[in-house]
Amino acid sequence: MKPQQQTLVVKIGTSSLTSPDTGMLALSTIAALVETLCQLRREGYAVVLVSSGAVGIGCQRLDLKERPRTIAMTQAVAAVGQGRLMRVYDDLFSTFNQPIAQVLITRSDLIQRQHYVSAYRTFRQLLQLGVIPIVNENDTLAVEELRFGDNDTLSARVAGLVQADWLFLLTDVDRLYSADPRRYPDAKPIKVVHDIKALEELQIQAGKPGSSWGTGGMVTKIEAARIATSAGIRMVITDGRSPRNVAKILKGEPLGTHFEPEPQPQRARKRWIANGLIPCGKLHLDAGAVRAIADAGKSLLAAGITQVEGTFHPQDAVLLCDPQGEEVARGIVNYSSTELNAIQGHRSDDIAKILGYEGAETVIHRDNLVLSL
Numbered sequence: 001m002k003p004q005q006q007t008l009v010v011k012i013g014t015s016s017l018t019s020p021d022t023g024m025l026a027l028s029t030i031a032a033l034v035e036t037l038c039q040l041r042r043e044g045y046a047v048v049l050v051s052s053g054a055v056g057i058g059c060q061r062l063d064l065k066e067r068p069r070t071i072a073m074t075q076a077v078a079a080v081g082q083g084r085l086m087r088v089y090d091d092l093f094s095t096f097n098q099p100i101a102q103v104l105i106t107r108s109d110l111i112q113r114q115h116y117v118s119a120y121r122t123f124r125q126l127l128q129l130g131v132i133p134i135v136n137e138n139d140t141l142a143v144e145e146l147r148f149g150d151n152d153t154l155s156a157r158v159a160g161l162v163q164a165d166w167l168f169l170l171t172d173v174d175r176l177y178s179a180d181p182r183r184y185p186d187a188k189p190i191k192v193v194h195d196i197k198a199l200e201e202l203q204i205q206a207g208k209p210g211s212s213w214g215t216g217g218m219v220t221k222i223e224a225a226r227i228a229t230s231a232g233i234r235m236v237i238t239d240g241r242s243p244r245n246v247a248k249i250l251k252g253e254p255l256g257t258h259f260e261p262e263p264q265p266q267r268a269r270k271r272w273i274a275n276g277l278i279p280c281g282k283l284h285l286d287a288g289a290v291r292a293i294a295d296a297g298k299s300l301l302a303a304g305i306t307q308v309e310g311t312f313h314p315q316d317a318v319l320l321c322d323p324q325g326e327e328v329a330r331g332i333v334n335y336s337s338t339e340l341n342a343i344q345g346h347r348s349d350d351i352a353k354i355l356g357y358e359g360a361e362t363v364i365h366r367d368n369l370v371l372s373l
Contacts, residue, residue: 005044005045005046006046006166007045007046007047007048007127007162007164007165007166008046008047008048008164008165008166008167008168008250009048009049009050009155009158009159009162009167009168010033010037010048010049010050010246011049011050011051011151011152011154011167011168011170012033012049012050012051012052012053012170012243013052013151013152013170013172014056015171015172015240016029016171016172016240017030017051017052017053017056017240018056024060025057025088029241029243030088030089030092031092032242032243032244033049033170033243034089034092035096036243036246036247037049037098037132037243037246038096038098039247040247040250041098041130041132045250046127047132048123048127048132048135048159048162049132049133049134050134050135050154050155050158051136051151052136054078054081054082055068055074055077055078055081057080057081057084057085058077058078058079058080058081058082059077059081061081061084062077062080064077082104082136089134093132098132099129099130099131099132100132101126101131101133101134102133103122103126104135104138105135105136105138105154106137106138107278110157110161110272111277111278113272116272119161120161120162123158123162124162135154135155136151136154137151137154152169152220152221153220153223153224153227155167155169155224156223156224156227156233156235157227159227159233160228160231160233163231164233165233165234166233166236166250167233167234168236168238168246168249169221169235169236169238170238170240170245170246171221171237171238171239171240172240172241173218173239174238174255175189175190175191175237175238175255175256175257176189176190176193176218176221176237176257177190180218190257191257191258192257192258192259193225193258193259193260194260196222196225196226221237225259227274228259229259229261230262230265230271231261231262231265232261232262232265233261234258234259234260234261235258235259236249236255236256236257236258237256237257237259238255238256239255273317273330273331273332273368273369274330277317277330279318279319280310280311280312280313280316280317280318281310281316281318281319281337282307282309282310282318282319282320282321283307283308283309283318283321284307284308284321284322284323284325285304285306285320285321285323285328286304286305286323287322287323288304289301289303289304289305290304290322290323292304293320293329293366293369293371294328294329297366299363299364299365299366299369300320300331300362300363300364300369301347301348301362302340302344302345302347302351302363303345303346305340305345305363306323306344306345307344308337308341310337312333312336312337313336313337314335314336315332316332316333317331317332317333318330318331318332318333318364320364327372328371328372329369329370329371329372330372331368332364332368333363333364334359334360334362334365335359335360335363339355339359340363342354342355348362
């Protein structure tokens with residue numbers, strides 16, 4: 001990719017891709033989306049599409065009246081729908097001579113550092129070739145504990161992986177509101193969000209998805225914004241039934257809700273720790289340890305740990321909690337839970353005597369520790 005080329009990740013939800021009543025594909029919306037993305041490619045943008053819809057389309061083809069409630073059924077239905085969805089995309093993109101690639105991801109692909117780097121290289125190569133990758137969670141193979149759960153979160157993590165400049169969430173409302181506008185007529189539109197924390201003061205309503213086939217909601221979109229903006233990515237929520245809004249927004253039209261990126265984004269490794277890893281346990285810290293890591297940027301030492309929860313091994317991810325039990329950070333530990341139960345509260349100089357062997361001076365080095373937002 002050329003240095004000046006901007007990378008866009010566009011996520012479209014099931015409620016935009018399908019009819020809310022029948023679950024059938026909204027072909028006019030998909031055609032407009034494809035035309036818009038192809039135009040953006042011709043203008044020099046690198047484009048990644050994160051597409052929902054496989055489960056919804058599978059339900060429609062199998063004449064199911066509601067979304068599956070079990071993982072096994074979801075996997076089977078997704079396998080039916082994914083092929084149909086990709087065929088539609090391939091037919092439409094082919095009319096513009098635009099090559100595409102199917103990329104199915106599970107969370108385990110982003111947990112292991114080697115897999116994470118491999119995925120980055122694959123996306124980079126596809127974008128250098130001028131291909132539009134079409135991404136979805138691999139519902140056919142994913143197990144519950146390794147699922148993203150929604151494509152809002154998936155799209156934000158993909159945006160961070162490919163170091164995107166923009167993340168667009170195309171959904172069933174035109175922007176973020178102070179409450180669900182379908183239930184609260186006096187809900188106020190929010191045009192720009194400068195700080196995710198400021199949303200905590202508003203009555204943001206998760207509401208229900210726009211259709212019985214979707215899995216998202218406004219809460220997952222705000223979580224996606226937290227992930228994206230911490231990586232230095234500008235995120236926009238806009239109307240999924242009007243995909244051409246993406247091009248209009250890039251030209252400066254004031255559409256949707258914009259989430260301003262953090263001025264000092266996390267480095268790639270810290271993003272991987274914060275957003276890619278599944279915590280295996282918790283470490284409760286005293287007030288002094290919290291101040292040391294949160295205010296002074298220090299590593300975590302055994303002396304500051306007051307309680308160990310869970311069973312984990314060295315190089316696993318854990319949450320760090322303050323004396324009130326609130327998460328303050330997360331990181332990769334140098335010791336197992338068994339070892340930490342033995343050395344918690346002790347000075348680093350005492351570790352070798354307690355364990356019977358020389359260990360790391362720090363429980364979590366500051367380079368492997370990320371503060372929670």
